[in-house]
Amino acid sequence: MTYSHSSIETYRKCPFQFKLHYIDRVQKEEREGIEAFLGSRVHETLERLYKDLLHTKLNTLEEILTHYNRLWDKNWNNDIVITKKNLNKGDYHNLGEKCIKSYYSRYHPFDQTTTLRIEECLDFYLDNERKYHFIGYIDRLDQAKDGTYEIHDYKTSGYLPIQEDMDTDRQLTLYHLGIKGFWKDIHKVRLIWHYLSFDKEICSFRSDEQLEEVRKETISLIDEIESREEFPSVESPLCDWCEYWRYCPKRRHYVKVEGLPANQYLSESGVKLVNRYASLKNNLKEIEEEMEQVNKKDTLYLMGVRHASAVSYLLWQ
Ligand code: SF4
Numbered sequence: 001m002t003y004s005h006s007s008i009e010t011y012r013k014c015p016f017q018f019k020l021h022y023i024d025r026v027q028k029e030e031r032e033g034i035e036a037f038l039g040s041r042v043h044e045t046l047e048r049l050y051k052d053l054l055h056t057k058l059n060t061l062e063e064i065l066t067h068y069n070r071l072w073d074k075n076w077n078n079d080i081v082i083t084k085k086n087l088n089k090g091d092y093h094n095l096g097e098k099c100i101k102s103y104y105s106r107y108h109p110f111d112q113t114t115t116l117r118i119e120e121c122l123d124f125y126l127d128n129e130r131k132y133h134f135i136g137y138i139d140r141l142d143q144a145k146d147g148t149y150e151i152h153d154y155k156t157s158g159y160l161p162i163q164e165d166m167d168t169d170r171q172l173t174l175y176h177l178g179i180k181g182f183w184k185d186i187h188k189v190r191l192i193w194h195y196l197s198f199d200k201e202i203c204s205f206r207s208d209e210q211l212e213e214v215r216k217e218t219i220s221l222i223d224e225i226e227s228r229e230e231f232p233s234v235e236s237p238l239c240d241w242c243e244y245w246r247y248c249p250k251r252r253h254y255v256k257v258e259g260l261p262a263n264q265y266l267s268e269s270g271v272k273l274v275n276r277y278a279s280l281k282n283n284l285k286e287i288e289e290e291m292e293q294v295n296k297k298d299t300l301y302l303m304g305v306r307h308a309s310a311v312s313y314l315l316w317q
Helices: 003-015 015-023 032-055 059-077 088-108 161-165 170-179 208-227 237-241 252-257 263-269 268-317
Strands: 002-004 113-125 133-144 149-155 191-195 198-205
Touching: 003 088, 003 208, 032 059, 032 088, 032 133, 032 149, 032 198, 088 149, 113 170, 113 191, 133 170, 149 170, 170 191, 170 208, 191 237, 198 252
Parallel strands: 002 133, 149 191
Antiparallel strands: 113 133, 133 149, 191 198
16 A cells, blocks of 8 residues: 555544545545635645746736636635634635735745755655555755755644644655655755745754654554554544544434434434433443442441440450
8 A cells, every 4th residue: 555644644543534535445525625725726826836937937926816816716616615604715715815925925036945846746665675655745845055955835724833843743754755865965954834824934854863763653653554453433623524424433423413303313313322321321420429428338337337346345355
């Protein structure tokens, strides 16, 4: 099997989701979220900016925003899901514009580095025996004037991680491993994340020891996956974004009852089971409390019996 950063991360978070997606190849429910939609349009816009630069064409900000708007309209469809109730399509569209504008003004005229690759597919092995096959996509690979190579990654997420998170990030570490054999002069590699909605750049480096550690850890995770027979479902806040609810033992009852009227909902077998479980759990708590009281009484009673026996013994003496 070929592995990627996302397949490994999926396994780490929920082995069952990994199995459904990467082993059983179960068709996903198509519910593209607006965050993913926005991320794709911004990536495509920056891709155009740098591809044109390779041909010495420097687009104006207006041209690049026109391109973004064209991509947005061309790809938009009404099935795109907006989960945050207080935000709408226009808010996300404006956020994309803001990301592009701030990126453009920060790096214009984009001559800090030489761009070598854009949206590059990395296809490599983690070992010399070519057993552990890995793929990944680099948003942009550059070389700085001092010879340092740079792996750039664009993020449109609304969460800004701290430096420590990026110093231990596995994805770009693996990409660093992936480019190592590209050219003989790759000695120093800077990993750069562009958190576009914050207009923030975060950089990090990896030592040879760190690269080796991640390489070994990833190989051992792959070994674990390949020797596994059971792939348990593991619930987490990420379930809210999971597209396999109807197949998941932890969530499938939500899908079954979705859209049923309230009285039918309450008689649905999955819901009955959950309610019965909650009621038994309550009863169990009451029983445990009662047993504790009884135990206390028993102890007092035994203490009383022992005391009475001791008194009788003394009187008899
Ligand atoms: S809903 Fe949650 S527990 Fe179920 S498969 Fe998806 S991620 Fe795993």
